[in-house]
Amino acid sequence: xxxGLSGKALGFTVAGEADIESDRLGAVGAASDILLSAxxxxxxxxxxxxxxxxxxxxxxxxxxALCGGNGAGKSTFLNILVGLQQADAGTVLCxxxxxxxxxxxxxxxxxxxxITQELSPVLDMTVAENVHLGxxxxxASWFVDRQRMISATRSLFERLRMDVDPKARMRSLSxxxxxxxxxxxxxxxxxxxxxMDEPTSAIGERETxxxxxxxxxxxxxxxxxxxxxxxxxxxxxxxxxxTVFRDGRFVETGAVANIDRPRLISxxxxxxxxxxxxxxxxxxxxxMLAAKGFCRGxxxxxxxxxxxxxxxxxxxxxxxxxxxxxxxALYGSEPxxxxxxxxxxxxxxxxxxxxxxxxxxxxxxEDRKETGLVLTSSVRxxxxxxxxxxxxxxxxxxxxxxxxxxxxxxxHFAIKASSREVPVMRLSGGNQQKVVFARCVETxxxxxxxxxxxxxxxxxxxxxxxxxxxxxxxxxxxxxxxSSEVMEILANADRIIVFRRGRIAGEVRASTATQQAxxxxxx
Amino acid sequence: xxxxxxxxxxRTPRFAARARWRAVGRFxxxxxxxxxxxxxxxxxxFASESFLSVINLMNILRQxxxxxxxxxxxxxxxxxxxxxxxxxxxxxxxxxxxxxxVVGDHPQSPVLATxxxxxxxxxxxxxxxxxxxxxxxxxxxxxxxxxxxxxGATLLYSGGRPTPELSANxxxxxxxxxxxxxxxxIVFAAVFLFSWIVLRFTVYGRWVYAVGGNPRSAKTSGVNxxxxxxxxxxxxxxxxxxxxxxxxxxxxTALPQAGLGYELDAIAAVVIGGTSLTGGVGSVANTxxxxxxxxxxxxxxxxxxxxxxxxxxxxxxxxxxxxxIDQSRQKNP
Numbered sequence: 001x002x003x004g005l006s007g008k009a010l011g012f013t014v015a016g017e018a019d020i021e022s023d024r025l026g027a028v029g030a031a032s033d034i035l036l037s038a039x040x041x042x043x044x045x046x047x048x049x050x051x052x053x054x055x056x057x058x059x060x061x062x063x064x065a066l067c068g069g070n071g072a073g074k075s076t077f078l079n080i081l082v083g084l085q086q087a088d089a090g091t092v093l094c095x096x097x098x099x100x101x102x103x104x105x106x107x108x109x110x111x112x113x114x115i116t117q118e119l120s121p122v123l124d125m126t127v128a129e130n131v132h133l134g135x136x137x138x139x140a141s142w143f144v145d146r147q148r149m150i151s152a153t154r155s156l157f158e159r160l161r162m163d164v165d166p167k168a169r170m171r172s173l174s175x176x177x178x179x180x181x182x183x184x185x186x187x188x189x190x191x192x193x194x195x196m197d198e199p200t201s202a203i204g205e206r207e208t209x210x211x212x213x214x215x216x217x218x219x220x221x222x223x224x225x226x227x228x229x230x231x232x233x234x235x236x237x238x239x240x241x242x243t244v245f246r247d248g249r250f251v252e253t254g255a256v257a258n259i260d261r262p263r264l265i266s267x268x269x270x271x272x273x274x275x276x277x278x279x280x281x282x283x284x285x286x287x288m289l290a291a292k293g294f295c296r297g298x299x300x301x302x303x304x305x306x307x308x309x310x311x312x313x314x315x316x317x318x319x320x321x322x323x324x325x326x327x328x329a330l331y332g333s334e335p336x337x338x339x340x341x342x343x344x345x346x347x348x349x350x351x352x353x354x355x356x357x358x359x360x361x362x363x364x365x366e367d368r369k370e371t372g373l374v375l376t377s378s379v380r381x382x383x384x385x386x387x388x389x390x391x392x393x394x395x396x397x398x399x400x401x402x403x404x405x406x407x408x409x410x411x412h413f414a415i416k417a418s419s420r421e422v423p424v425m426r427l428s429g430g431n432q433q434k435v436v437f438a439r440c441v442e443t444x445x446x447x448x449x450x451x452x453x454x455x456x457x458x459x460x461x462x463x464x465x466x467x468x469x470x471x472x473x474x475x476x477x478x479x480x481x482x483s484s485e486v487m488e489i490l491a492n493a494d495r496i497i498v499f500r501r502g503r504i505a506g507e508v509r510a511s512t513a514t515q516q517a518x519x520x521x522x523x
Numbered sequence: 524x525x526x527x528x529x530x531x532x533x534r535t536p537r538f539a540a541r542a543r544w545r546a547v548g549r550f551x552x553x554x555x556x557x558x559x560x561x562x563x564x565x566x567x568x569f570a571s572e573s574f575l576s577v578i579n580l581m582n583i584l585r586q587x588x589x590x591x592x593x594x595x596x597x598x599x600x601x602x603x604x605x606x607x608x609x610x611x612x613x614x615x616x617x618x619x620x621x622x623x624x625v626v627g628d629h630p631q632s633p634v635l636a637t638x639x640x641x642x643x644x645x646x647x648x649x650x651x652x653x654x655x656x657x658x659x660x661x662x663x664x665x666x667x668x669x670x671x672x673x674x675g676a677t678l679l680y681s682g683g684r685p686t687p688e689l690s691a692n693x694x695x696x697x698x699x700x701x702x703x704x705x706x707x708x709i710v711f712a713a714v715f716l717f718s719w720i721v722l723r724f725t726v727y728g729r730w731v732y733a734v735g736g737n738p739r740s741a742k743t744s745g746v747n748x749x750x751x752x753x754x755x756x757x758x759x760x761x762x763x764x765x766x767x768x769x770x771x772x773x774x775x776t777a778l779p780q781a782g783l784g785y786e787l788d789a790i791a792a793v794v795i796g797g798t799s800l801t802g803g804v805g806s807v808a809n810t811x812x813x814x815x816x817x818x819x820x821x822x823x824x825x826x827x828x829x830x831x832x833x834x835x836x837x838x839x840x841x842x843x844x845x846x847x848i849d850q851s852r853q854k855n856p
Contacts, residue, residue, distance in 0.1 A: 333743055354745040363743060371743060374736035376803040385733050386744035392726045399724070439744065 033059045034096070035193050035224040036081070036112070041090030043076050048458075051076045054090065055250040056243050058193065058224040063215060065239035065256065066228045067268050070485050073248035074228055078195055081226075082114045083107040094193070113191035115199060121170045121178055128153040128166035131185045156188050160214040176203035180210060187218060194218065195226045200234055201319040204298070204501075212238050230318045230484075232261060232523040246270050262516055269486055269515040277491050279470070281511050284494075285309035287345070288478035289361075289447045291330055294339035299325040300502045303339070307447070307478040312469060314493030314510065315482045317522050322502035323482050324366050327449050331356045331363045333371075343447070357386060362445035364436050366452050366482075368429075372436045375425040379417050380406045382424050383438045409438035414464065430461025437468060448472060451482045466492055486515045498522050555848065556797050556812050563819050571826040579822070581705060587818035588711035589766050589773075591811070593785060594792035595718045596762035598810045599755040601793050602722075603735040604802025605662040607756060609651060610763040610789060611782035612673035617643045617767030619677050621693075622686035622777025630690035637696060637768045644764015645757055647673055652756035656749040666756075670786070677779045686777040697772025707769050714762065718807040731755065736803025791838065792817055795845045816841070 034057055041054035051073035058064050068074045079085040081092065083101025092099055094110050101107040104114070121130050128150045129136075137152065139145040153166035162180055170178060183199060200208050215225060215238055227239055235242065236256060243253040244267045252267055285308045294303035300322035307313045317323040329336040332350040341348050341359075348359045356363070365371040373382055383406045384391065391402040406420055413434040417427055424435055433453065440448060450469070454462045469492060473479050483489040489496055490510050498505045498521040506521045568575040593610055600607045617640035624636035647669060654665040699706040722728035733741040734751045742748050766785075771777040796813030798805025817838060824834045 331743075333739075352745075352747075353743050354747065357745040365743060371737075371739040374733050374740050374803060376736040376799075377732055381729060381732065385729060385741070385746070388726045388729050395725045395727060397724055397726060397729070 034093075035060055036092070036094055036226075038077075038081065038092045039090060041077060041080055041087050041092065043073075043080060043085065043088050050248055051080075052248045053250050054080070054245065054248075055253070056226065057253065058226055059241075060192075060224055061219050061222045062241055063219060063225045063227050063239045065235040065242040066226055066245070067235065067242055067264065068245035069268055069270075071247065072245040072268075074245055075197070076248075077245070078114065078197060078226070078228065081107070082112055082195060108189070108191070111190075111192035112195070113186045113189055113193070114195040114197065115183055115186045116197050121182060123169075123171040125170060126166065127164055127168050127170060127173070127181055130170055130181060131156065131166075131188055133185075156184055160184055160187065160210070160217065162210055162214070176207035179203050180207055183211060183214065187214065191223070193224050193226070195228075197228045198230065198319065199227075200229060200231060208234070230523065232265060232519060234523075235264070236261065244268055261520070265516045265519050269519065278511060279312065279492060279494060282310060282494070284311060285476075288343070289480075290342040291326075292340045292342070294326055294329060295337045296325065296329060296335065297337065298502060300329070300499075303504060305480075305497060305504075307480060309476050309478060310473050311495070312473050312479040312481055312493045314489040314496040315480060315499060316484070316486070316489050316496050316518055317499030317505075318484065321499040321522065323499040324451055326499070327363070327451055327480060327482060328365075331361060331449060333363075357443055357445075360444075360446040361449065362386075362440035362443050362447070363449040364433075364440055364451060364453050366455075368432055368436050373424050373432060376423055378421045379410070379415065379424055379427070379435055380420040382435050383409050383442060386439055387442045405442060409442055412441075413438050413468070428458075430457035430464075433457050433461065433465065437465070441472075445477070447478045447480070449480045449482075452484065453481070454483070454485075454488060462488075486518050490515060490518070556795070556809060556816070556845075560812055560816050560819065563816065563823065567819065567823040567826070571823065574823065574826055579826075581708070583815075583818045583822045584708045584711070585705040586822070587814050588705070588707040589770050590785065590788045590792060590817070591711045591814040592714050592762050592766045592769070593759075593789040594810045594814050595714050595807055596759035597786075597789040597793050598718065598796075598798055598805065598807045599722075599731060599758050600662070601735075601790070601798050601800060602731050602802060602805055603752055603755050604800070605655065605752065605755065606666065606790070606800075607651065607759050608663065608666040608786045609647065609669035609673055610759060611785040612670050612677060613644050613647045613760055613763040614767040614770065614782035614785060615779055616647070616673050616677040616680065617641070617764040618771040618777045618781050619681045619686060619767075619779055621768040622689055622771050623680075625690045625693040626686055626688060630693070633690070633693040633696060636693065637765070640768040641761050641764040644760040644762070644767070646760070648757040648760015648763075649753075651760065652753035655756060656752040681777075681779040683779055685779065686771075687775070689771065689775060689777065693768075694772050694775060697769050697774070707773065710765070710769060714765075715807060715811055722807055727751075727754075732803055734802075788817070791842050794842055797845065797848070800846075813845075 036058040037056065039055045041051060042049070043051045054073060054077040056064065056066065056077075066074055066077075076085065080087045083103050083106050086100070086102070094112065099110065101110070101112075122133065125133075131153050132149050137145040137148040150166045157164055157166065162184060164173065164177055164181060170181070173181065179199065180203070183196070186194060199211060203211070215227075218225065227235070229235060239256050241253065241255050242259065242264065244251040244264070246268065247270070287306045288309045288311075290306040292304050295301050303322075303326050305313070315323045315327070325334060328334040329339065330341065330350070332352045332355050341350050343359050348355070350356050350359060353363075369375060374385070380403065384402050387405075388397060388402070391398050391405065403420070409415075410417070410420060415427075415434045415438065416431050424432055427435065437453075453465050457465075469479055469481065481489065481493055490513060493510045495507060496510055496513060496518065497507045498518060500522055508517060508521075573579055593614070596610070597607060620643050621636045621640035624631040624639060625633060651666055651669050654660045655662050695706060697707060701709055722731060730741065730746050730751045733744070733746055734748050738748050767781070770781055792813040793805070793810050794800065794813070795816055796805065796809030796811070798809055820837060820841070821834055824837065825831075
């Protein structure tokens with residue numbers, strides 16, 4: 001428990017306008033402990049609101065967990081706090097002074113630092129060089145003082161109880177170690193306010209322990225930390241206060257000591273799904289796809305999954321839990337150490353995506369821009385690329401047959417594009433995703449893998465995707481649906497398999513499962 | 524930022540006006556290259572009496588045909604976001620090998636000798652392709668190495684000496700006329716037509732664009748991306764191997780120093796045509812225009828008596844300008 005906090009401050013409070021007002025007026029006493037406070041922060045992206053009312057009150061020496069599901073507005077809020085984006089409305093006070101950071105550099109100068117999910121280490125430089133990037137210790141004002149740089153890094157690591165060689169190349173470290181070094185780097189810059197966005201998503205148990213040790217030492221030095229994590233377990237082991245956002249709005253704040261796990265989860269997930277929103281229960285048909293004994297290093301281990309005809313099986317898990325890595329290995333786009341695949345009881349050998357396509361599998365990948373679409377090519381090319389051989393004779397494309405098939409898919413998915421010849425990069429996110437689906441369907445698959453199929457698309461397009469999945473399964477096909485949105489997976493799957501740290505943590509029936517149960521299993 | 528569909532934009536006049544300007548911008552970036560060529564031709568027809576004559580136009584076409592043939596191959600390579608720096612050397616070794624077969628008292632048939640040159644090109648292209656697709660050597664490095672190795676092999680094979688007095692019927696390849704058209708121009712036209720059809724109407728062509736646009740997406744769609752990458756260097760090598768004998772026949776001598784810097788001219792033609800160096804966007808039709816722009820410019824400056832030193836400066840400026848246009852197009856699609 002941090003020192004210097006009054007009993008009232010630790011008690012259950014809901015941050016109100018009045019409190020914020022008094023901070024601005026420079027109230028003395030408990031308020032001087034407040035490093036950062038924000039209220040009424042709002043932000044819209046081209047008319048679509050992402051955040052209505054973001055609030056937080058961070059005290060000196062506190063680890064404050066910011067909780068919320070996907071789309072709760074956490075990322076937008078953090079981006080505003082560190083100057084990556086500008087708020088449309090609301091106030092942010094840093095140490096009692098109203099601030100509007102125009103860039104992360106300004107926020108940094110004020111002692112506000114962020115460790116984001118996507119790290120940017122220079123892999124071919126040494127650990128010490130990375131830690132001191134941009135503020136290298138110098139000798140004779142021109143030369144880098146390498147000795148001092150290494151010894152400073154070594155003492156920093158000793159202080160944080162990290163066992164990493166400052167002279168090692170960044171490239172030779174594990175992902176977890178890289179993450180720790182990046183965290184140490186941010187700590188070394190001696191910010192007063194440190195924001196950590198999902199710091200444990202890519203690291204193992206051991207590194208998590210070291211990280212928590214480092215956080216506690218920072219806490220003792222009076223640093224305020226905003227800690228964002230989907231891992232409920234993490235929150236209870238490291239944070240002392242919490243704030244929950246849901247659907248872009250502040251919900252509640254208080255001390256972690258005064259809340260229990262089930263209540264925090266129910267605050268995060270909000271309403272529960274009513275029965276009529278779930279998929280009707282259907283008898284399970286014969287097994288269509290079976291994956292047995294899938295392993296790859298630390299990414300995933302002992303994964304056994306089967307999907308029946310007409311069934312939608314959900315794969316739920318946090319970022320880095322191994323679910324996406326598993327399906328990519330299943331589809332042949334990533335390697336595996338071991339694992340067998342059976343399609344309709346027959347063993348098949350899948351080494352490349354081409355093999356998977358031949359076996360009647362198709363995948364909607366996690367990131368349509370990175371792996372899904374050829375953005376510079378036309379809607380037509382993107383829809384027909386996987387099946388173009390069907391429309392050709394001796395390698396020459398029969399344009400009329402191709403266009404007929406493409407137009408059929410455009411109509412089927414109601415893809416809005418001014419013409420089939422426009423590059424897909426000019427389409428909206430929802431329509432781009434429909435193009436990915438159209439390409440998959442054109443291959444006439446019997447097994448469809450969808451990895452986060454509704455990420456970043458609007459509500460209408462989402463409903464179209466759900467309707468398509470239901471009808472696709474109803475036609476006797478099998479679906480693997482991966483999602484990190486609890487509501488989505490509960491509403492659209494028959495069974496849900498939960499991944500945690502590369503293993504299957506459990507399996508639930510969607511008809512009887514609760515959101516709490518899923519979040520609990522995953523975290 | 525994704526653009527909402529046109530019907531929404533058209534609702535307000537402000538949006539409609541903006542959409543119209545954007546359409547104009549798109550037209551200019553799409554056809555600007557053709558417009559520039561037309562403007563150059565019109566300007567030169569007034570600036571120089573001799574420019575717009577059949578003889579001069581044929582002359583331009585003959586001058587660009589060697590670079591044009593190689594630029595067609597380079598378009599395949601650059602569409603996959605690759606580059607090939609070795610083609611000048613490949614051209615030289617193909618020329619020397621072919622030249623060696625058509626001299627002396629018992630010269631080989633010109634067709635067979637030329638075919639040998641093409642096969643030499645295929646061989647060197649295959650080595651490039653294997654290094655890049657299989658061993659993951661960056662294209663720039665692999666072909667830079669090959670540029671030096673192939674040149675060395677050329678000098679070794681020829682002993683550093685030119686091969687003069689090539690057989691008379693072989694010289695037809697570079698100097699002959701068919702229906703009043705120079706034979707190299709006919710070869711160039713055939714290569715262009717073939718490349719255009721392949722890239723536009725075949726499955727293979729689709730794969731080339733997809734691999735250049737997004738290799739991971741192409742792979743997910745079942746495309747054998749390694750094979751496609753390998754193949755474009757083979758195509759490039761074959762065309763450089765074809766250009767070598769033509770150049771030798773045109774100059775009546777197979778020179779081991781032939782083709783120095785030709786790779787840069789081919790890249791220039793592709794880039795001026797607007798094919799993106801990041802892959803996936805462009806066409807051989809664009810490259811054809813790019814080739815003609817370089818040819819017309821050189822010819823025009825010659826006719827106006829401008830020093831060839833200036834020609835290099837102008838060519839360089841055009842290359843940079845073309846890439847600047849490409850950059851701004853990528854920023855506002």
